[in-house]
Amino acid sequence: MEARQNTLTITGLRTEFLTPEGPLAAVDGVDLAIPRGSIVGLVGESGCGKSVTALSVLGLVPPAGRVAAGEIRFGETDLRTLGEGALRKLRGNRIAMIFQDPMTSLNPVYPVGRQVAEVLRLHRRLDRWAAKARTVELFQQVGIPDPAARYDAYPRQLSGGLRQRVMIAMAMACEPELLIADEPTTALDVTIQAQILRLMGDLRRDHGTAILLITHNMGVVAQLCDYVYVMYAGQIVEAAETFALFRAPRHPYTQGLLKAIPSLEGTADRLYTIRGSVPDPRCPLPGCRFCPRCDQSRQDCARQVPDLRALAAGHWVRCCHIS
Numbered sequence: 001m002e003a004r005q006n007t008l009t010i011t012g013l014r015t016e017f018l019t020p021e022g023p024l025a026a027v028d029g030v031d032l033a034i035p036r037g038s039i040v041g042l043v044g045e046s047g048c049g050k051s052v053t054a055l056s057v058l059g060l061v062p063p064a065g066r067v068a069a070g071e072i073r074f075g076e077t078d079l080r081t082l083g084e085g086a087l088r089k090l091r092g093n094r095i096a097m098i099f100q101d102p103m104t105s106l107n108p109v110y111p112v113g114r115q116v117a118e119v120l121r122l123h124r125r126l127d128r129w130a131a132k133a134r135t136v137e138l139f140q141q142v143g144i145p146d147p148a149a150r151y152d153a154y155p156r157q158l159s160g161g162l163r164q165r166v167m168i169a170m171a172m173a174c175e176p177e178l179l180i181a182d183e184p185t186t187a188l189d190v191t192i193q194a195q196i197l198r199l200m201g202d203l204r205r206d207h208g209t210a211i212l213l214i215t216h217n218m219g220v221v222a223q224l225c226d227y228v229y230v231m232y233a234g235q236i237v238e239a240a241e242t243f244a245l246f247r248a249p250r251h252p253y254t255q256g257l258l259k260a261i262p263s264l265e266g267t268a269d270r271l272y273t274i275r276g277s278v279p280d281p282r283c284p285l286p287g288c289r290f291c292p293r294c295d296q297s298r299q300d301c302a303r304q305v306p307d308l309r310a311l312a313a314g315h316w317v318r319c320c321h322i323s
């Protein structure tokens with residue numbers, strides 16, 4: 001895929017946090033591309049660096065951290081060269097975001113309708129009445145019951161599912177080119193989860209929005225994504241089209257994640273889990289970072305640093321023993 005066809009192209013991203021023990025690389029050399037109008041998944045266990053990748057794109061890395069290296073291109077623009085003012089203009093307009101807990105993004109002291117209408121007034125230049133009418137219409141589209149009454153509700157008066165719908169309505173209001181959704185359905189029950197995922201699919205279909213979907217849920221990936229990046233210990237360890245990844249996962253970590261999906265048949269007595277846990281980024285391992293947890297590791301894995309190599313068109317794997 002040529003870079004100019006991408007809505008987002010991340011190259012060599014390294015994001016560090018300053019700790020008393022020295023700098024810690026939460027994201028360590030990540031390359032990731034989102035072609036226009038596609039839905040790309042970023043998966044991995046907790047602590048792998050998914051959220052920090054998203055925050056780096058948005059220019060929202062917390063104060064102790066910084067993007068130390070790499071390029072983040074939104075279309076032709078290198079986001080790292082933009083000042084805070086220009087970045088703020090892009091966020092909530094051409095780039096929208098949805099987080100796991102919408103309370104962190106919604107202002108608790110303003111009615112939710114006014115918050116969405118504000119976006120329409122600011123970015124779509126609608127007057128007060130048109131913005132209100134469009135907001136109620138958007139609330140209806142995202143399945144908020146009694147949308148006119150909910151316009152005046154405060155965030156705390158709504159359920160988690162309704163708050164997440166408000167966030168989607170806000171994202172739809174801007175008709176963004178890029179939506180970054182970080183665990184958008186994790187806190188919701190399964191039925192609401194499916195509805196929110198459907199709405200994101202609609203956003204892509206109706207507005208051509210490219211979506212980066214961050215999740216640890218492989219089922220969600222299978223349902224929605226065109227392409228998947230698997231992240232482990234700050235690095236991409238496998239990347240492939242969704243169909244190829246599910247049909248023939250090559251990295252032992254990806255194989256473990258897929259084995260851990262609960263099956264409907266429920267044949268296994270216990271749900272599979274990958275033994276061990278994500279390594280502490282403060283103590284980087286000399287060889288393959290997955291080696292201590294890998295059930296296929298060999299003697300040299302602890303010493304050899306694997307590169308991300310192409311196995312087939314569009315299928316990349318970081319493992320010393322796969323060719």
Ligand SMILES: Nc1ncnc2c1ncn2[C@@H]1O[C@H](COP(=O)(O)OP(=O)(O)OP(=O)(O)O)[C@@H](O)[C@H]1O
Nearest residue numbers: 017026045046047048049050051052053062064281
């Ligand atoms: N403010 C911070 N200060 C220091 N380290 C941080 C900070 N935020 C994140 N990290 C570290 O960065 C690493 C990656 O964290 P990140 O939140 O990106 O993981 P994640 O894959 O998104 O996990 P989760 O699904 O739990 O959000 C972790 O080791 C974490 O400890």
